[in-house]
Amino acid sequence: MFEMVQEAFATVFTLETLFLIIGGTALGLVFGSIPGLTATMAIAICLPLTFGMDPGNGMALLMGLYIGGVSGGLIPAILLNIPGTPSSVSTTFDGYPMAQNGDAGKAFGFAIVFSFLGGLFSILILMFLSPALADIALGFGPFEFFAVTIFALTMIASLSGDSIIRGILSGFVGLFLGFVGSAPIDSYPRFTFGFDQLDAGFAILPVLIGLFAISEVLKNAEQRGSGVSNTKKIQYKIKGLGFSLAEFIQQGWNGLRSFVIGVGIGILPGVGGGTANIIAYGTAKNRSKYPEKFGTGINDGVVASEGSNNAAIGGALIPLIALGIPGDTVTALLLGGLMLHGLNPGPLLFEQSGDVVYIIFASLIIANVIMCLFLFFGMRMFVKLLSIPQHILLPIIIVLCVVGGFGVNNRIFDAAALVFIGLLGYALIKFKFPIVPIIIGFILGPIAETNLSRGLMQSQGDFSPFFTQPIAAFFLLLTFVSVGIKIWQNFKKKIKTDDSTTASL
Incomplete structure (x- = not known):
């Protein structure tokens, strides 16, 4: 070698x-x-x-x-x-x-x-x-891929900002966009409303660019139109690699x-x-x-x-x-x-x-x-x-x-x-909905659906292999633990906020 x-x-x-x-x-x-x-x-x-x-x-x-x-x-x-x-x-x-x-x-x-x-x-x-x-x-078969994808979808809770409810709703918007077009197994058209162009669904790049680029341009244009600009004079000093050795080790x-x-x-x-x-x-x-x-x-x-x-x-x-x-x-x-x-x-x-x-x-x-x-x-x-x-x-x-x-x-x-x-992204931003969960739902939703369908076909409609296969069970367990930790963290945060409000009164 x-x-x-x-x-x-x-x-x-x-x-x-x-x-x-x-x-x-x-x-x-x-x-x-x-x-x-x-x-x-x-x-x-x-x-x-x-x-x-x-x-x-x-x-x-x-x-x-x-x-x-x-x-x-x-x-x-x-x-x-x-x-x-x-x-x-x-x-x-x-x-x-x-x-x-x-x-x-x-x-x-x-x-x-x-x-x-x-x-x-x-x-x-x-x-x-x-x-x-x-x-x-x-x-890794369809059971394992489905479990991994479900675990990845729990990241919506972590990336929802201040409101988990808004984050979950944004995730559902992403799921809906991902489900537009032909179904992955039987190719049955869904949510196409008679438009043949929607049979193939939305491509990832137009969705990605639209949500992050067009909405950002519209937001900046609005701020300039209102006389308020978020443009800052960027001060940058690049020394060496741009960071210290201590920061690198950290x-x-x-x-x-x-x-x-x-x-x-x-x-x-x-x-x-x-x-x-x-x-x-x-x-x-x-x-x-x-x-x-x-x-x-x-x-x-x-x-x-x-x-x-x-x-x-x-x-x-x-x-x-x-x-x-x-x-x-x-x-x-x-x-x-x-x-x-x-x-x-x-x-x-x-x-x-x-x-x-x-x-x-x-x-x-x-x-x-x-x-x-x-x-x-x-x-x-x-x-x-x-x-x-x-x-x-x-x-x-x-x-x-x-x-x-x-x-x-x-x-x-x-x-x-x-x-x-x-x-759509600009409107959601105006109503303070996070954009990131939309992307997560859009990317991961079809993957989860495809592997769910394949798994059920392989097991002849039996859901038990999703929970009994060792690797799949491990990732589903991680999913429940991750969701539980996030709920507990938000609960503690709410209690702390309520205590702070009470103390200030």
Whole structure:
């Protein structure tokens, strides 16, 4: 193995391969930083270009695109409160407030460093433990996936803000949006109201961009129209990495926990980094000694989100390489890339094409380093974007959002849906409903429904396996414990508030 790693790095450090990795990472960062343009789209566009390359160079380019596409989402998440990719949703929760509070440099520093460390952690896991971990993931059936998804849905309670009732109602709005379109098993159309365009449901990116970008633009436009502006003169001083050694050490356990969550969630097919960053953020908040500070601009939130979503990269590649099972759209395209070059992912891939496998590993490590360097050298330029007047910046954002929404499936309907969802998000914000539970419900609801249906088909309508299968029972138990803890915390908070009110009277 050591000899193959040496040979792989020797191949990667040739001028041609290194150029492909650098170019792929840079292009991936551009796609990830523009809302609506994701790593999936970058790989889809560049996949035909690899046809004439040898397998090692072709996969090196795709790995650079993958790393850059996932990491680029942190740029608009911190600067504009717009997640560039679904994997950066939780980065907006504390990254944007940090930028508004004058700590944009620190937010970028933590995001970049822990993105790098999370990616490196997952790549090492991929290299050394992929066969064993893939076997564990293969043991997950519909019962286990349903239980994991239900556990993830409990994060709605943690991310509901001051009112759990409003948070739960927002979660139901997300569930409703996720259930629009054809049912996952029998394809029966639901909530389409006679519109054929709704048969496929709402795509994730128009919903994501509408809720976070369009609603944010409308909110800022309203404040400018009323003569009140939340625009601050951003003061940033970036020294070194943007944070102190003591602050880095303080985030050690939070970062490691987020890396593990990212790898674990990434291994599970159909879940991915979009869910991993939400679960990691919710876990960090639930385990924190100061959960009330989350959402106000705290280091812990940025570390949890960015550490987990990059760690999901290596996790998602484990079942692809070891078993030939793609877990999401990106790995499905990568599966196509491998097969395009005559490679067959699965247990025999290490024996038949071990040299290409280790070139993939080496390319991921190099791309991870290049991503870190690109983001750090560009950090000051990114922060300066905050000084652009909003009357110039907001129209540009809207244009990019609409183009991104249209580019998902090349449908005008998706652009119209983006505007509709944005208006809905703006209305909910006006009535003080949290937006985040909508995204959680929208992403996780269909996953839970699909696996519930599959499980009932497998058990012939018997619900008992959902509670008797060991892994499923464990996650359902965690669900009940998590909900119970949240109810108890809110009960204690209410008692404390009532006591304070009584004492003041």
